[in-house]
Amino acid sequence: MKVGDEELRAALDAVRARADLAARRASDPVGVVHRYEDPLDRELVGLVAASVAFGNVKTILAKLGDLLDRVGPSPWRAADGDPAALKARLRGWKHRVFIGDDLARLLLGARAVQRAHGTLGQYFAALLQQHGDIRLALAAFCDAIRDVGKLRSRTRRGPAHLLPDPRGSSGVKRLLLYLRWMVRPADGIDLGLWPVEPSHLLMPVDTHIHKLSRNLGLTRQERLTWRATEEITASLARLDAGDPTKYDFSLCHMGMLQRCPSRRDSARCNGCGVMPVCRHWR
Ligand code: SF4
Numbered sequence: 001m002k003v004g005d006e007e008l009r010a011a012l013d014a015v016r017a018r019a020d021l022a023a024r025r026a027s028d029p030v031g032v033v034h035r036y037e038d039p040l041d042r043e044l045v046g047l048v049a050a051s052v053a054f055g056n057v058k059t060i061l062a063k064l065g066d067l068l069d070r071v072g073p074s075p076w077r078a079a080d081g082d083p084a085a086l087k088a089r090l091r092g093w094k095h096r097v098f099i100g101d102d103l104a105r106l107l108l109g110a111r112a113v114q115r116a117h118g119t120l121g122q123y124f125a126a127l128l129q130q131h132g133d134i135r136l137a138l139a140a141f142c143d144a145i146r147d148v149g150k151l152r153s154r155t156r157r158g159p160a161h162l163l164p165d166p167r168g169s170s171g172v173k174r175l176l177l178y179l180r181w182m183v184r185p186a187d188g189i190d191l192g193l194w195p196v197e198p199s200h201l202l203m204p205v206d207t208h209i210h211k212l213s214r215n216l217g218l219t220r221q222e223r224l225t226w227r228a229t230e231e232i233t234a235s236l237a238r239l240d241a242g243d244p245t246k247y248d249f250s251l252c253h254m255g256m257l258q259r260c261p262s263r264r265d266s267a268r269c270n271g272c273g274v275m276p277v278c279r280h281w282r
Pocket residue numbers: 212215256259260261262263264265268269272273274275278279280281
């Protein structure tokens with residue numbers, strides 16, 4: 001039986017209402033962004049935090065803490081100083097395929113764009129107006145940071161992974177997560193910093209959200225691609241066209257998400273908040 005939009009909305013609203021935002025924020029990379037008061041720092045720290053958000057969350061938080069300690073209390077001021085000094089401070093830092101030099105270049109490139117346009121948010125809003133399309137705007141945004149920061153390598157995968165190209169088929173989850181943090185209204189999790197309507201946002205889709213989305217009938221795409229991201233977002237926009245990514249945080253922090261068996265399993269599905277609208281239980 002196909003799930004109706006009202007039923008889906010009721011289930012997702014219930015998951016959202018039950019989410020303990022304060023507790024969950026502390027265990028999410030976005031919590032690191034909230035430690036900074038200055039919007040210029042928040043933009044830069046958000047970009048760094050989203051860009052390295054690969055793998056185990058405890059490791060990500062530990063690596064981010066170390067990285068930002070090395071950068072100092074004001075990342076935008078640090079990135080305005082001597083580039084060699086910033087690179088020296090980050091030397092020896094490593095997380096998966098990323099090394100300190102990649103992160104220094106990301107910070108230097110993003111700060112240069114910020115300096116030229118006032119804020120990254122103003123630059124992104126101008127790109128969105130110019131291109132009329134979030135994918136093209138995001139691609140141009142990344143190009144600018146990559147070019148100024150010289151964030152490229154022919155021998156290492158780190159730079160390309162750190163700031164991927166949205167023109168490819170990938171769902172670029174971490175970039176879309178960064179946009180969500182910056183654009184969605186301030187609600188204790190997202191920061192509402194950028195002058196962009198949340199209706200433009202796309203769902204940041206990782207393997208868990210992709211699997212869940214298939215279980216809920218939000219997409220039929222078998223592969224996690226840009227197209228799957230668009231389909232999932234379009235399905236959620238039927239529930240709230242003005243704010244299609246509003247369920248993202250609570251779904252990501254649903255206890256079941258990582259253990260979802262994607263089949264009817266009484267023991268493992270027990271307590272899953274979306275069971276009433278899961279295709280395996282209808
Ligand atoms: S009910 Fe079970 S299969 Fe369906 S989404 Fe929840 S955990 Fe996954």
